[in-house]
Amino acid sequence: MMEFVGKVVLITGASSGIGAETAQTFAKLGADLVLTGRNVGALKKVAESCQKASTKEPLTVVGNMEDEGHVKNLIESAIKKFNKLDVLVNNAGIMELGSIENTSLEQYDKVFNVNVRSVYNLTMQAVPHLVKTKGNIVNVSSVCGIRAFPGVLSYCMSKSAIEQFTKCVALELAPKQVRVNAVSPGVIVTSLQRRGGLDDAAYAAFLEHSKTTHALGRPGEVSEVANAIAFLASDLSSFITGSSIPVDGGRHAMCPR
Structure with a gap:
């Protein structure tokens, strides 16, 4: 049941990290x-x-997911080539460092435009096609969407929005048999944090510190998130909707001590 022969899967942010690994996972399936x-x-x-x-x-x-023209072209191109859409993986996202004392409206707008607005827009345009196939959506959220962390304010807020977006859209589309779920990764070894502002030394220290902030004692690998995404998109999860699965080595369950 973990196969997708004959299924059309659209993945955003597919050029690196979780998106690239997810693309290869679905290809193998x-x-x-x-x-x-x-x-x-x-x-x-x-x-x-x-x-x-x-x-x-x-x-x-x-293209850039902030560009409404690109999003429109993306859906049109997919339907033109494959004539349908079965799975949407909303993975594209960015991280920016900043607290309420040193953030800016520019940072807020940048993070929300990519992490929330583009997801809202693409999902709106994909839904009519997903309804036809009784397909499903998997959103890539973050442990930052379900737990609070200082120093990444706009990012945490944006992922919290994705958590609520997942639940609301799941309820709206359930009568049409379209499932909507999310994965909420912890620290995964990708370039996300370095693109967000950490230099090599800071990133190495961040990964080392992650051994103490995740119950399993390590950061995660992109394959572990990709496998969870594939599960949620497959018939193995046919009775799951409106859920967000933490793929975070237990980080969401931990408390400072």
């Missing part, structure tokens, strides 16, 4: 892929890797 990201070269490499894994050539659409 037989899906037809629609991949989007901002980095042309990186997205091409991911597509080539997926094609080697499945012999199927993914459709790649390069």
Whole structure:
């Protein structure tokens, strides 16, 4: 039941990190892929890797999810090529460091435009096609959406919005048999934090510290998140909707002491 032969899966933020690994996971499971990201070269490499894994050539659409024209073109291109959509993985996201004392409205707008507004927009446009296939949506949230952490204010707020978005849309689409779920990763070894402002030394210290902030004693790997996404998108989770599964080594259950 963990196979996607004949299914069309659209993944945002597919050029790196969790998105790239998720694309390869779905490729191995037989899906037809629609991949989007901002980095042309990186997205091409991911597509080539997926094609080697499945012999199927993914459709790649390069663009910025903040661009409404790109989002519209993304859906139109997917339907034009495959004539349907079965799974939407809202993965694209950014992180910015900042507290209420040193943040800005510019940071707030940047983070929310990518992490919330673009997800809202793409989901709106994908839903009519998902209703036709009785498909499903998997949103990539964060432990920061269910627990509070200082120093990443706009990011935490944006992921909290995704948690509520997941539940609300799940209830709205349940009568049409479209499931909506989320994964909430803890610290995963990707480039997210470095793009968010940590230099190499700070990132190394961050990963070392993560051994104490996760109950399992380590940060996670992208494959562990990708497998959870595939599970939620598969028929194995056919009675799960409106849920957010922490993929965080137990971090969400921990308390300072």
